[in-house]
Amino acid sequence: MTPPRFLNRWLLFAVAVGVIAAFMDQDYYYTLLNFIGIHTLLVVGLNLLLGYAGQISLGHAAFFGLGAYTSGILTATCGVDPWLALVAGLAVSGLAAFLIGIPALKLRGYYLGMATLGFGIIIYIILNEADGLTGGPSGLSGIPSLSLAGLAFNTPRRLYLLIWIILGIILAMSANLVNSRTGRAIRALHDGEAAAESLGVDTFRLKLKIFVWSALYASLAGSLYAHTLNFVAPSSFGFMFSIKLVTMVVLGGMASIWGSLLGAGTLTVLPELLTVFHDFEMVIFGAILMVVMIFLPRGLVRGILDLCESRRYKRQGGRISF
Amino acid sequence: MGLKQENILLALDNVSLAFGGLQAVEQVSFGVAPGAVKAVIGPNGAGKTTLFNLMTGFLTPQAGRIVFAGEEIQGRPAHRIARRGIARTFQLVQLFDHMTVLENVMVGRHRLSHSGLLAGALQFPWTRREEKEIRAKAMEALEFVGLADRARQSAAALPLGLKRMLEIARALASAPTLLLLDEPASGLDAVETERLQDLILELRRQGLTTLLVEHDMGLTMEVADEIAVLNYGKLIADGPPRAIQKNPEVIAAYLGTDWQT
Numbered sequence: 001m002t003p004p005r006f007l008n009r010w011l012l013f014a015v016a017v018g019v020i021a022a023f024m025d026q027d028y029y030y031t032l033l034n035f036i037g038i039h040t041l042l043v044v045g046l047n048l049l050l051g052y053a054g055q056i057s058l059g060h061a062a063f064f065g066l067g068a069y070t071s072g073i074l075t076a077t078c079g080v081d082p083w084l085a086l087v088a089g090l091a092v093s094g095l096a097a098f099l100i101g102i103p104a105l106k107l108r109g110y111y112l113g114m115a116t117l118g119f120g121i122i123i124y125i126i127l128n129e130a131d132g133l134t135g136g137p138s139g140l141s142g143i144p145s146l147s148l149a150g151l152a153f154n155t156p157r158r159l160y161l162l163i164w165i166i167l168g169i170i171l172a173m174s175a176n177l178v179n180s181r182t183g184r185a186i187r188a189l190h191d192g193e194a195a196a197e198s199l200g201v202d203t204f205r206l207k208l209k210i211f212v213w214s215a216l217y218a219s220l221a222g223s224l225y226a227h228t229l230n231f232v233a234p235s236s237f238g239f240m241f242s243i244k245l246v247t248m249v250v251l252g253g254m255a256s257i258w259g260s261l262l263g264a265g266t267l268t269v270l271p272e273l274l275t276v277f278h279d280f281e282m283v284i285f286g287a288i289l290m291v292v293m294i295f296l297p298r299g300l301v302r303g304i305l306d307l308c309e310s311r312r313y314k315r316q317g318g319r320i321s322f
Numbered sequence: 323m324g325l326k327q328e329n330i331l332l333a334l335d336n337v338s339l340a341f342g343g344l345q346a347v348e349q350v351s352f353g354v355a356p357g358a359v360k361a362v363i364g365p366n367g368a369g370k371t372t373l374f375n376l377m378t379g380f381l382t383p384q385a386g387r388i389v390f391a392g393e394e395i396q397g398r399p400a401h402r403i404a405r406r407g408i409a410r411t412f413q414l415v416q417l418f419d420h421m422t423v424l425e426n427v428m429v430g431r432h433r434l435s436h437s438g439l440l441a442g443a444l445q446f447p448w449t450r451r452e453e454k455e456i457r458a459k460a461m462e463a464l465e466f467v468g469l470a471d472r473a474r475q476s477a478a479a480l481p482l483g484l485k486r487m488l489e490i491a492r493a494l495a496s497a498p499t500l501l502l503l504d505e506p507a508s509g510l511d512a513v514e515t516e517r518l519q520d521l522i523l524e525l526r527r528q529g530l531t532t533l534l535v536e537h538d539m540g541l542t543m544e545v546a547d548e549i550a551v552l553n554y555g556k557l558i559a560d561g562p563p564r565a566i567q568k569n570p571e572v573i574a575a576y577l578g579t580d581w582q583t
Contacts, residue, residue, distance in 0.1 A: 173443040180442025188429045191418035197400035198410050200433030
Protein backbone atom coordinates (compact mmCIF):
# COMPACT_ATOMS: atom_id res chain seq x y z
CA MET A 1 0.00 0.00 0.00
CA THR A 2 1.62 3.20 -1.15
CA PRO A 3 1.28 5.91 1.47
CA PRO A 4 -0.31 9.06 0.08
CA ARG A 5 1.97 12.00 -0.62
CA PHE A 6 4.85 9.63 -0.54
CA LEU A 7 7.67 12.04 -1.21
CA ASN A 8 6.62 14.43 1.50
CA ARG A 9 7.22 11.80 4.15
CA TRP A 10 10.82 11.47 3.05
CA LEU A 11 11.23 15.23 3.06
CA LEU A 12 9.77 15.33 6.55
CA PHE A 13 12.12 12.56 7.65
CA ALA A 14 15.17 14.36 6.29
CA VAL A 15 14.12 17.71 7.80
CA ALA A 16 13.43 16.13 11.19
CA VAL A 17 16.82 14.39 11.23
CA GLY A 18 18.52 17.64 10.21
CA VAL A 19 16.70 19.81 12.72
CA ILE A 20 17.53 17.46 15.57
CA ALA A 21 21.19 17.44 14.57
CA ALA A 22 21.23 21.25 14.39
CA PHE A 23 19.53 22.09 17.66
CA MET A 24 19.95 19.29 20.15
CA ASP A 25 23.08 19.04 22.19
CA GLN A 26 22.57 16.46 24.87
CA ASP A 27 24.56 13.32 24.25
CA TYR A 28 22.10 11.20 26.15
CA TYR A 29 19.36 11.85 23.59
CA TYR A 30 21.70 11.20 20.71
CA THR A 31 22.68 7.88 22.22
CA LEU A 32 19.03 6.98 22.60
CA LEU A 33 18.31 8.01 18.99
CA ASN A 34 21.25 5.94 17.83
CA PHE A 35 19.79 2.85 19.46
CA ILE A 36 16.39 3.65 17.98
CA GLY A 37 18.03 3.90 14.56
CA ILE A 38 19.86 0.59 14.94
CA HIS A 39 16.76 -1.14 16.24
CA THR A 40 14.69 0.28 13.39
CA LEU A 41 17.13 -1.18 10.87
CA LEU A 42 16.61 -4.59 12.46
CA VAL A 43 12.86 -4.18 12.71
CA VAL A 44 12.39 -3.06 9.11
CA GLY A 45 14.35 -6.11 7.95
CA LEU A 46 12.36 -8.43 10.16
CA ASN A 47 9.13 -6.76 9.07
CA LEU A 48 9.93 -7.50 5.43
CA LEU A 49 10.25 -11.16 6.38
CA LEU A 50 7.50 -11.42 9.00
CA GLY A 51 5.01 -8.74 8.05
CA TYR A 52 5.30 -8.82 4.28
CA ALA A 53 6.40 -12.37 3.41
CA GLY A 54 4.67 -13.97 6.41
CA GLN A 55 7.72 -16.01 7.42
CA ILE A 56 8.66 -15.97 11.08
CA SER A 57 12.18 -15.70 12.43
CA LEU A 58 12.71 -16.13 16.16
CA GLY A 59 16.47 -16.04 15.75
CA HIS A 60 17.01 -12.68 14.18
CA ALA A 61 19.33 -11.57 16.97
CA ALA A 62 21.80 -14.14 15.60
CA PHE A 63 22.26 -12.22 12.35
CA PHE A 64 22.63 -9.01 14.38
CA GLY A 65 25.30 -10.82 16.39
CA LEU A 66 27.06 -12.22 13.35
CA GLY A 67 27.32 -8.71 11.89
CA ALA A 68 28.50 -7.20 15.16
CA TYR A 69 31.08 -9.91 15.88
CA THR A 70 32.41 -10.10 12.33
CA SER A 71 32.96 -6.35 12.46
CA GLY A 72 34.34 -6.54 15.99
CA ILE A 73 36.75 -9.42 15.44
CA LEU A 74 38.03 -8.22 12.07
CA THR A 75 38.70 -4.68 13.27
CA ALA A 76 39.77 -5.17 16.90
CA THR A 77 41.68 -8.43 16.49
CA CYS A 78 42.80 -8.38 12.85
CA GLY A 79 43.03 -4.64 12.21
CA VAL A 80 40.90 -4.70 9.07
CA ASP A 81 39.31 -1.45 7.85
CA PRO A 82 35.90 -1.08 9.55
CA TRP A 83 34.00 -0.51 6.30
CA LEU A 84 35.57 -3.62 4.81
CA ALA A 85 34.69 -5.53 7.99
CA LEU A 86 31.10 -4.32 7.66
CA VAL A 87 30.95 -5.78 4.17
CA ALA A 88 32.51 -9.01 5.45
CA GLY A 89 29.79 -9.10 8.12
CA LEU A 90 27.14 -8.82 5.43
CA ALA A 91 28.76 -11.71 3.59
CA VAL A 92 28.93 -13.90 6.71
CA SER A 93 25.34 -13.18 7.76
CA GLY A 94 24.02 -13.53 4.22
CA LEU A 95 25.76 -16.86 3.79
CA ALA A 96 24.52 -18.09 7.18
CA ALA A 97 20.96 -17.07 6.30
CA PHE A 98 21.25 -18.79 2.95
CA LEU A 99 22.50 -22.06 4.45
CA ILE A 100 19.97 -22.04 7.31
CA GLY A 101 17.18 -20.89 5.03
CA ILE A 102 17.45 -23.82 2.62
CA PRO A 103 16.24 -26.41 5.12
CA ALA A 104 14.34 -24.07 7.47
CA LEU A 105 12.15 -22.30 4.92
CA LYS A 106 10.72 -25.60 3.77
CA LEU A 107 8.99 -25.52 7.16
CA ARG A 108 5.94 -23.46 7.98
CA GLY A 109 4.53 -21.57 10.95
CA TYR A 110 5.59 -22.90 14.34
CA TYR A 111 8.11 -25.28 12.80
CA LEU A 112 9.90 -22.45 11.04
CA GLY A 113 9.76 -20.52 14.31
CA MET A 114 11.38 -23.43 16.15
CA ALA A 115 14.09 -23.89 13.51
CA THR A 116 15.10 -20.21 13.55
CA LEU A 117 14.93 -20.19 17.33
CA GLY A 118 17.33 -23.13 17.40
CA PHE A 119 19.69 -21.32 15.05
CA GLY A 120 19.60 -18.23 17.26
CA ILE A 121 20.47 -20.28 20.33
CA ILE A 122 23.33 -22.05 18.54
CA ILE A 123 24.89 -18.73 17.50
CA TYR A 124 24.43 -17.41 21.03
CA ILE A 125 26.24 -20.45 22.46
CA ILE A 126 29.06 -20.12 19.93
CA LEU A 127 29.54 -16.44 20.82
CA ASN A 128 29.76 -17.44 24.48
CA GLU A 129 31.96 -20.49 24.15
CA ALA A 130 34.46 -19.58 21.42
CA ASP A 131 36.47 -17.38 23.82
CA GLY A 132 39.57 -17.39 21.67
CA LEU A 133 37.71 -15.69 18.87
CA THR A 134 34.88 -13.80 20.54
CA GLY A 135 36.21 -13.09 24.00
CA GLY A 136 33.53 -15.31 25.53
CA PRO A 137 30.86 -14.04 27.96
CA SER A 138 32.93 -11.01 28.97
CA GLY A 139 32.84 -9.72 25.43
CA LEU A 140 35.13 -8.14 22.90
CA SER A 141 36.49 -4.65 23.46
CA GLY A 142 38.71 -2.24 21.60
CA ILE A 143 36.52 -2.04 18.51
CA PRO A 144 37.48 1.17 16.66
CA SER A 145 34.92 3.73 15.50
CA LEU A 146 33.95 4.10 11.88
CA SER A 147 35.47 7.00 10.01
CA LEU A 148 34.96 8.54 6.63
CA ALA A 149 37.46 10.81 4.87
CA GLY A 150 39.25 11.57 8.11
CA LEU A 151 36.06 12.24 10.09
CA ALA A 152 35.73 9.72 12.93
CA PHE A 153 32.21 8.83 14.03
CA ASN A 154 33.19 8.74 17.65
CA THR A 155 30.70 11.06 19.30
CA PRO A 156 26.99 10.31 19.75
CA ARG A 157 26.09 13.28 17.57
CA ARG A 158 28.28 12.24 14.65
CA LEU A 159 27.12 8.65 14.97
CA TYR A 160 23.58 9.91 15.00
CA LEU A 161 24.04 11.53 11.60
CA LEU A 162 25.70 8.42 10.17
CA ILE A 163 23.11 5.99 11.52
CA TRP A 164 20.08 8.06 10.57
CA ILE A 165 21.32 8.81 7.07
CA ILE A 166 21.90 5.09 6.54
CA LEU A 167 18.49 4.40 8.07
CA GLY A 168 16.83 6.89 5.74
CA ILE A 169 18.36 5.17 2.73
CA ILE A 170 17.36 1.72 4.01
CA LEU A 171 13.79 2.86 4.76
CA ALA A 172 13.50 4.32 1.26
CA MET A 173 14.86 1.14 -0.30
CA SER A 174 12.44 -0.98 1.71
CA ALA A 175 9.46 1.18 0.78
CA ASN A 176 10.53 0.89 -2.87
CA LEU A 177 10.91 -2.84 -2.57
CA VAL A 178 7.45 -3.60 -1.20
CA ASN A 179 5.86 -1.76 -4.10
CA SER A 180 8.00 -3.40 -6.77
CA ARG A 181 7.51 -6.56 -8.81
CA THR A 182 9.41 -8.69 -6.31
CA GLY A 183 7.76 -6.96 -3.36
CA ARG A 184 4.32 -7.74 -4.72
CA ALA A 185 5.34 -11.36 -5.25
CA ILE A 186 6.55 -11.48 -1.63
CA ARG A 187 3.22 -10.13 -0.35
CA ALA A 188 1.41 -12.48 -2.72
CA LEU A 189 3.11 -15.57 -1.31
CA HIS A 190 2.02 -14.43 2.15
CA ASP A 191 -1.63 -14.20 1.12
CA GLY A 192 -1.79 -17.29 -1.06
CA GLU A 193 1.15 -19.50 -1.82
CA ALA A 194 -0.75 -21.64 -4.34
CA ALA A 195 -2.06 -18.63 -6.22
CA ALA A 196 1.42 -17.09 -6.32
CA GLU A 197 2.90 -20.34 -7.67
CA SER A 198 0.15 -20.51 -10.27
CA LEU A 199 1.34 -17.15 -11.61
CA GLY A 200 4.96 -18.25 -11.95
CA VAL A 201 6.32 -17.12 -8.58
CA ASP A 202 8.97 -19.52 -7.28
CA THR A 203 7.79 -19.20 -3.69
CA PHE A 204 10.60 -21.15 -2.04
CA ARG A 205 13.33 -19.20 -3.80
CA LEU A 206 11.62 -15.95 -2.99
CA LYS A 207 11.32 -16.87 0.70
CA LEU A 208 15.02 -17.67 0.72
CA LYS A 209 15.83 -14.35 -0.96
CA ILE A 210 13.85 -12.27 1.50
CA PHE A 211 15.25 -14.26 4.43
CA VAL A 212 18.81 -13.46 3.29
CA TRP A 213 17.85 -9.83 2.54
CA SER A 214 16.38 -9.49 6.01
CA ALA A 215 19.52 -10.99 7.58
CA LEU A 216 21.59 -8.37 5.73
CA TYR A 217 19.66 -5.57 7.46
CA ALA A 218 20.34 -7.24 10.80
CA SER A 219 24.01 -7.61 9.98
CA LEU A 220 24.33 -3.97 8.96
CA ALA A 221 22.67 -2.99 12.22
CA GLY A 222 25.08 -5.29 14.09
CA SER A 223 28.16 -3.72 12.52
CA LEU A 224 26.91 -0.22 13.31
CA TYR A 225 26.16 -1.35 16.85
CA ALA A 226 29.69 -2.73 17.33
CA HIS A 227 31.28 0.50 16.08
CA THR A 228 28.90 2.62 18.14
CA LEU A 229 29.56 0.90 21.47
CA ASN A 230 33.17 -0.05 20.60
CA PHE A 231 32.38 -3.21 22.56
CA VAL A 232 30.22 -6.27 22.06
CA ALA A 233 29.11 -9.04 24.44
CA PRO A 234 26.97 -12.12 23.71
CA SER A 235 24.19 -11.03 26.07
CA SER A 236 23.01 -8.47 23.49
CA PHE A 237 22.30 -11.21 20.95
CA GLY A 238 20.27 -13.75 22.90
CA PHE A 239 16.84 -15.22 22.45
CA MET A 240 15.16 -12.45 24.42
CA PHE A 241 16.42 -9.86 21.97
CA SER A 242 14.93 -11.84 19.09
CA ILE A 243 11.60 -11.81 20.88
CA LYS A 244 11.97 -8.09 21.54
CA LEU A 245 12.42 -7.54 17.80
CA VAL A 246 9.26 -9.49 17.01
CA THR A 247 7.43 -7.39 19.61
CA MET A 248 8.67 -4.22 17.93
CA VAL A 249 7.41 -5.45 14.55
CA VAL A 250 3.98 -6.34 15.93
CA LEU A 251 3.69 -3.11 17.93
CA GLY A 252 4.64 -0.93 14.99
CA GLY A 253 2.43 -2.88 12.65
CA MET A 254 2.99 -5.90 10.47
CA ALA A 255 3.72 -5.01 6.87
CA SER A 256 4.34 -1.35 7.69
CA ILE A 257 7.65 0.33 6.90
CA TRP A 258 6.99 3.46 8.98
CA GLY A 259 5.40 1.39 11.70
CA SER A 260 8.80 -0.24 12.16
CA LEU A 261 10.25 3.11 13.14
CA LEU A 262 7.46 3.63 15.66
CA GLY A 263 7.66 0.11 17.06
CA ALA A 264 11.42 0.27 17.49
CA GLY A 265 11.23 3.81 18.87
CA THR A 266 8.55 3.03 21.43
CA LEU A 267 10.18 -0.11 22.75
CA THR A 268 13.62 1.50 22.89
CA VAL A 269 12.41 4.55 24.80
CA LEU A 270 9.99 2.69 27.07
CA PRO A 271 12.61 0.78 29.10
CA GLU A 272 14.38 4.11 29.69
CA LEU A 273 11.20 5.57 31.11
CA LEU A 274 10.44 2.48 33.12
CA THR A 275 13.85 1.94 34.73
CA VAL A 276 12.02 1.28 37.98
CA PHE A 277 10.58 -1.85 36.44
CA HIS A 278 13.88 -2.99 35.03
CA ASP A 279 13.64 -6.48 36.47
CA PHE A 280 10.21 -6.92 34.93
CA GLU A 281 11.14 -5.64 31.51
CA MET A 282 10.30 -8.91 29.78
CA VAL A 283 7.01 -9.16 31.64
CA ILE A 284 6.06 -5.70 30.43
CA PHE A 285 7.12 -6.56 26.89
CA GLY A 286 5.03 -9.70 26.97
CA ALA A 287 2.06 -7.75 28.26
CA ILE A 288 2.47 -5.14 25.50
CA LEU A 289 2.60 -7.87 22.90
CA MET A 290 -0.59 -9.42 24.25
CA VAL A 291 -2.49 -6.16 24.53
CA VAL A 292 -1.49 -5.09 21.03
CA MET A 293 -2.39 -8.46 19.53
CA ILE A 294 -5.81 -8.38 21.18
CA PHE A 295 -6.80 -4.74 20.78
CA LEU A 296 -4.65 -3.40 17.95
CA PRO A 297 -3.86 -6.42 15.77
CA ARG A 298 -2.83 -4.13 12.93
CA GLY A 299 -0.23 -2.40 15.08
CA LEU A 300 -0.07 1.03 16.72
CA VAL A 301 -0.25 3.24 13.64
CA ARG A 302 -3.06 1.53 11.79
CA GLY A 303 -4.75 0.43 14.97
CA ILE A 304 -5.08 4.00 16.21
CA LEU A 305 -6.16 5.18 12.77
CA ASP A 306 -8.81 2.43 12.76
CA LEU A 307 -10.01 3.49 16.20
CA CYS A 308 -10.33 7.14 15.12
CA GLU A 309 -12.13 6.06 11.98
CA SER A 310 -14.69 3.99 13.85
CA ARG A 311 -15.18 6.75 16.45
CA ARG A 312 -15.93 9.25 13.70
CA TYR A 313 -18.21 6.78 12.04
CA LYS A 314 -20.13 6.20 15.25
CA ARG A 315 -20.50 9.92 15.85
CA GLN A 316 -22.05 10.27 12.44
CA GLY A 317 -24.58 7.67 13.49
CA GLY A 318 -23.28 5.04 11.17
CA ARG A 319 -22.49 1.46 11.81
CA ILE A 320 -19.22 -0.28 11.32
CA SER A 321 -19.47 -3.21 9.06
CA PHE A 322 -16.72 -5.65 8.29
CA MET B 323 -9.63 -41.25 -30.86
CA GLY B 324 -5.92 -40.94 -31.53
CA LEU B 325 -4.14 -37.76 -30.48
CA LYS B 326 -2.58 -35.95 -33.37
CA GLN B 327 0.34 -34.30 -31.62
CA GLU B 328 0.76 -31.45 -34.08
CA ASN B 329 -2.79 -30.27 -33.61
CA ILE B 330 -2.95 -30.59 -29.85
CA LEU B 331 -1.90 -27.88 -27.37
CA LEU B 332 -2.40 -29.98 -24.27
CA ALA B 333 -2.52 -33.75 -24.22
CA LEU B 334 -3.13 -36.10 -21.32
CA ASP B 335 -1.90 -39.60 -21.96
CA ASN B 336 -3.07 -42.33 -19.56
CA VAL B 337 -2.77 -40.08 -16.50
CA SER B 338 -3.45 -41.80 -13.16
CA LEU B 339 -3.36 -40.72 -9.53
CA ALA B 340 -4.58 -42.49 -6.40
CA PHE B 341 -4.90 -41.04 -2.90
CA GLY B 342 -4.36 -44.10 -0.72
CA GLY B 343 -6.99 -46.54 -1.89
CA LEU B 344 -9.01 -43.94 -3.75
CA GLN B 345 -8.36 -43.87 -7.47
CA ALA B 346 -8.93 -40.14 -8.06
CA VAL B 347 -7.86 -40.13 -11.70
CA GLU B 348 -7.59 -43.37 -13.64
CA GLN B 349 -5.91 -43.63 -17.05
CA VAL B 350 -7.38 -40.43 -18.36
CA SER B 351 -6.42 -39.41 -21.89
CA PHE B 352 -7.71 -36.44 -23.84
CA GLY B 353 -6.48 -33.50 -25.81
CA VAL B 354 -7.21 -29.80 -26.13
CA ALA B 355 -6.86 -28.28 -29.59
CA PRO B 356 -5.38 -24.78 -29.89
CA GLY B 357 -8.06 -22.12 -29.89
CA ALA B 358 -10.74 -24.45 -28.59
CA VAL B 359 -12.85 -24.16 -25.45
CA LYS B 360 -13.04 -27.52 -23.79
CA ALA B 361 -15.09 -28.36 -20.71
CA VAL B 362 -14.54 -31.13 -18.21
CA ILE B 363 -17.75 -32.14 -16.47
CA GLY B 364 -18.70 -34.84 -14.03
CA PRO B 365 -20.36 -35.38 -10.66
CA ASN B 366 -18.75 -34.09 -7.46
CA GLY B 367 -15.67 -36.12 -6.61
CA ALA B 368 -15.21 -37.27 -10.18
CA GLY B 369 -11.63 -36.02 -10.19
CA LYS B 370 -12.01 -32.80 -12.15
CA THR B 371 -10.13 -30.50 -9.80
CA THR B 372 -7.53 -33.22 -9.24
CA LEU B 373 -7.01 -33.26 -12.97
CA PHE B 374 -6.46 -29.49 -12.94
CA ASN B 375 -3.98 -29.83 -10.10
CA LEU B 376 -2.10 -32.46 -12.09
CA MET B 377 -1.93 -30.23 -15.14
CA THR B 378 -0.70 -27.21 -13.17
CA GLY B 379 1.95 -28.98 -11.13
CA PHE B 380 0.19 -28.92 -7.75
CA LEU B 381 0.02 -32.73 -7.90
CA THR B 382 2.25 -35.27 -9.63
CA PRO B 383 0.66 -38.12 -11.56
CA GLN B 384 1.71 -41.64 -10.56
CA ALA B 385 1.52 -42.75 -14.17
CA GLY B 386 1.03 -41.22 -17.57
CA ARG B 387 2.24 -38.14 -19.38
CA ILE B 388 0.96 -34.60 -19.70
CA VAL B 389 2.26 -32.86 -22.80
CA PHE B 390 1.89 -29.09 -23.18
CA ALA B 391 3.08 -27.39 -26.37
CA GLY B 392 5.22 -30.39 -27.22
CA GLU B 393 6.89 -30.76 -23.81
CA GLU B 394 6.19 -33.15 -20.96
CA ILE B 395 5.21 -31.14 -17.92
CA GLN B 396 3.95 -33.73 -15.45
CA GLY B 397 5.58 -33.47 -12.04
CA ARG B 398 7.24 -30.12 -12.73
CA PRO B 399 6.90 -27.42 -10.06
CA ALA B 400 3.79 -25.29 -10.41
CA HIS B 401 5.68 -22.05 -11.03
CA ARG B 402 7.63 -23.65 -13.89
CA ILE B 403 4.44 -24.77 -15.59
CA ALA B 404 2.92 -21.34 -15.06
CA ARG B 405 5.95 -19.74 -16.66
CA ARG B 406 5.40 -21.90 -19.73
CA GLY B 407 2.03 -20.27 -20.20
CA ILE B 408 -0.66 -22.18 -18.33
CA ALA B 409 -2.70 -19.88 -16.11
CA ARG B 410 -5.47 -21.01 -13.81
CA THR B 411 -8.19 -19.92 -11.45
CA PHE B 412 -9.26 -21.79 -8.33
CA GLN B 413 -12.51 -23.41 -7.32
CA LEU B 414 -12.40 -21.43 -4.09
CA VAL B 415 -11.24 -18.00 -5.26
CA GLN B 416 -7.67 -17.34 -4.16
CA LEU B 417 -6.94 -13.66 -4.29
CA PHE B 418 -4.21 -11.75 -2.51
CA ASP B 419 -6.50 -10.23 0.10
CA HIS B 420 -4.10 -7.66 1.50
CA MET B 421 -3.45 -6.17 -1.91
CA THR B 422 -5.48 -3.88 -4.12
CA VAL B 423 -7.41 -5.09 -7.14
CA LEU B 424 -4.76 -3.63 -9.42
CA GLU B 425 -1.87 -5.12 -7.44
CA ASN B 426 -3.46 -8.56 -7.69
CA VAL B 427 -3.47 -8.32 -11.46
CA MET B 428 0.05 -6.88 -11.48
CA VAL B 429 1.27 -10.12 -9.88
CA GLY B 430 -0.17 -11.80 -12.96
CA ARG B 431 2.58 -10.08 -14.98
CA HIS B 432 5.25 -11.77 -12.86
CA ARG B 433 6.28 -14.34 -15.44
CA LEU B 434 6.65 -11.70 -18.13
CA SER B 435 8.81 -9.28 -16.15
CA HIS B 436 12.27 -9.53 -14.64
CA SER B 437 13.14 -6.91 -12.00
CA GLY B 438 14.63 -8.62 -8.98
CA LEU B 439 14.79 -7.74 -5.32
CA LEU B 440 17.73 -5.34 -5.60
CA ALA B 441 16.28 -3.61 -8.66
CA GLY B 442 13.04 -3.20 -6.72
CA ALA B 443 14.85 -1.60 -3.79
CA LEU B 444 17.04 0.68 -5.89
CA GLN B 445 14.49 1.56 -8.60
CA PHE B 446 16.76 1.71 -11.63
CA PRO B 447 15.38 3.60 -14.64
CA TRP B 448 14.63 0.32 -16.42
CA THR B 449 12.88 -0.97 -13.31
CA ARG B 450 10.56 2.03 -13.39
CA ARG B 451 9.97 1.50 -17.09
CA GLU B 452 9.07 -2.13 -16.51
CA GLU B 453 6.82 -1.16 -13.61
CA LYS B 454 4.95 1.24 -15.86
CA GLU B 455 4.43 -1.49 -18.41
CA ILE B 456 3.25 -3.95 -15.75
CA ARG B 457 0.75 -1.38 -14.53
CA ALA B 458 -0.52 -0.60 -18.03
CA LYS B 459 -0.98 -4.27 -18.94
CA ALA B 460 -2.69 -4.98 -15.63
CA MET B 461 -5.10 -2.07 -16.23
CA GLU B 462 -5.83 -3.50 -19.66
CA ALA B 463 -6.78 -6.83 -18.13
CA LEU B 464 -8.96 -5.06 -15.57
CA GLU B 465 -10.70 -3.09 -18.30
CA PHE B 466 -11.29 -6.31 -20.19
CA VAL B 467 -13.25 -7.84 -17.29
CA GLY B 468 -14.87 -4.52 -16.35
CA LEU B 469 -13.08 -3.90 -13.07
CA ALA B 470 -10.98 -0.87 -14.05
CA ASP B 471 -12.98 1.51 -11.86
CA ARG B 472 -12.21 -0.62 -8.80
CA ALA B 473 -8.46 -0.78 -9.38
CA ARG B 474 -7.53 0.93 -6.12
CA GLN B 475 -9.95 -0.95 -3.89
CA SER B 476 -8.93 -3.79 -1.65
CA ALA B 477 -9.39 -7.16 -3.36
CA ALA B 478 -10.87 -8.61 -0.18
CA ALA B 479 -13.74 -6.12 -0.27
CA LEU B 480 -15.12 -7.23 -3.65
CA PRO B 481 -18.30 -9.29 -3.85
CA LEU B 482 -17.81 -12.90 -4.97
CA GLY B 483 -18.89 -12.35 -8.56
CA LEU B 484 -16.29 -9.64 -9.01
CA LYS B 485 -13.68 -11.68 -7.18
CA ARG B 486 -14.08 -14.38 -9.80
CA MET B 487 -13.69 -11.77 -12.53
CA LEU B 488 -10.60 -10.41 -10.81
CA GLU B 489 -9.09 -13.88 -10.62
CA ILE B 490 -9.67 -14.30 -14.35
CA ALA B 491 -8.14 -10.88 -15.03
CA ARG B 492 -5.10 -11.87 -12.99
CA ALA B 493 -4.72 -15.08 -15.01
CA LEU B 494 -5.21 -13.19 -18.28
CA ALA B 495 -2.58 -10.62 -17.33
CA SER B 496 -0.02 -13.41 -17.59
CA ALA B 497 -0.88 -13.69 -21.30
CA PRO B 498 -1.40 -17.45 -21.07
CA THR B 499 -1.35 -19.90 -23.96
CA LEU B 500 -3.82 -22.06 -22.06
CA LEU B 501 -6.34 -20.82 -19.51
CA LEU B 502 -7.78 -23.23 -16.94
CA LEU B 503 -10.95 -22.14 -15.20
CA ASP B 504 -12.01 -24.20 -12.19
CA GLU B 505 -15.79 -23.82 -11.76
CA PRO B 506 -15.83 -20.13 -12.67
CA ALA B 507 -19.62 -19.90 -12.43
CA SER B 508 -20.06 -21.39 -8.97
CA GLY B 509 -21.61 -18.86 -6.63
CA LEU B 510 -22.53 -16.49 -9.46
CA ASP B 511 -26.07 -15.26 -10.07
CA ALA B 512 -27.74 -15.42 -13.49
CA VAL B 513 -26.54 -11.99 -14.61
CA GLU B 514 -22.99 -12.66 -13.53
CA THR B 515 -23.01 -16.06 -15.23
CA GLU B 516 -24.12 -14.40 -18.43
CA ARG B 517 -21.25 -11.93 -18.21
CA LEU B 518 -18.87 -14.82 -17.63
CA GLN B 519 -20.25 -16.58 -20.66
CA ASP B 520 -19.73 -13.49 -22.82
CA LEU B 521 -16.21 -13.22 -21.47
CA ILE B 522 -15.31 -16.80 -22.33
CA LEU B 523 -16.79 -16.43 -25.81
CA GLU B 524 -14.87 -13.18 -26.32
CA LEU B 525 -11.66 -14.94 -25.30
CA ARG B 526 -12.40 -17.71 -27.77
CA ARG B 527 -12.90 -15.13 -30.49
CA GLN B 528 -9.47 -13.81 -29.62
CA GLY B 529 -8.05 -17.30 -30.05
CA LEU B 530 -7.32 -18.23 -26.42
CA THR B 531 -7.40 -21.94 -25.63
CA THR B 532 -9.52 -22.55 -22.56
CA LEU B 533 -10.21 -25.61 -20.46
CA LEU B 534 -12.90 -25.31 -17.86
CA VAL B 535 -14.35 -27.44 -15.14
CA GLU B 536 -17.96 -26.48 -14.70
CA HIS B 537 -21.20 -27.58 -13.09
CA ASP B 538 -23.45 -25.07 -14.83
CA MET B 539 -24.60 -27.13 -17.81
CA GLY B 540 -26.24 -24.18 -19.52
CA LEU B 541 -22.98 -22.28 -19.56
CA THR B 542 -20.98 -25.35 -20.57
CA MET B 543 -23.20 -26.16 -23.53
CA GLU B 544 -23.05 -22.51 -24.69
CA VAL B 545 -19.29 -22.06 -24.62
CA ALA B 546 -17.70 -25.48 -25.10
CA ASP B 547 -16.48 -26.80 -28.44
CA GLU B 548 -15.79 -30.14 -26.81
CA ILE B 549 -16.74 -31.77 -23.55
CA ALA B 550 -14.92 -34.48 -21.62
CA VAL B 551 -16.93 -36.33 -18.99
CA LEU B 552 -15.35 -37.84 -15.89
CA ASN B 553 -16.97 -40.27 -13.50
CA TYR B 554 -15.16 -41.86 -10.56
CA GLY B 555 -11.85 -40.71 -12.02
CA LYS B 556 -12.44 -42.29 -15.40
CA LEU B 557 -13.10 -40.61 -18.71
CA ILE B 558 -16.45 -41.92 -19.88
CA ALA B 559 -17.02 -39.65 -22.86
CA ASP B 560 -15.23 -37.00 -24.91
CA GLY B 561 -16.70 -35.13 -27.85
CA PRO B 562 -18.81 -32.23 -29.09
CA PRO B 563 -21.69 -31.06 -26.83
CA ARG B 564 -24.43 -32.57 -29.00
CA ALA B 565 -22.88 -36.04 -28.88
CA ILE B 566 -22.33 -35.76 -25.12
CA GLN B 567 -25.95 -34.81 -24.51
CA LYS B 568 -27.06 -37.98 -26.27
CA ASN B 569 -24.49 -40.31 -24.76
CA PRO B 570 -26.44 -42.80 -22.61
CA GLU B 571 -23.58 -43.41 -20.21
CA VAL B 572 -23.23 -39.68 -19.54
CA ILE B 573 -26.95 -39.30 -19.02
CA ALA B 574 -26.97 -42.14 -16.53
CA ALA B 575 -23.98 -40.84 -14.61
CA TYR B 576 -24.55 -37.17 -14.60
CA LEU B 577 -26.90 -35.28 -16.81
CA GLY B 578 -30.17 -36.95 -15.97
CA THR B 579 -32.99 -37.40 -18.43
CA ASP B 580 -33.77 -33.66 -18.61
CA TRP B 581 -30.96 -33.20 -21.02
CA GLN B 582 -32.29 -35.57 -23.64
CA THR B 583 -33.57 -33.66 -26.59
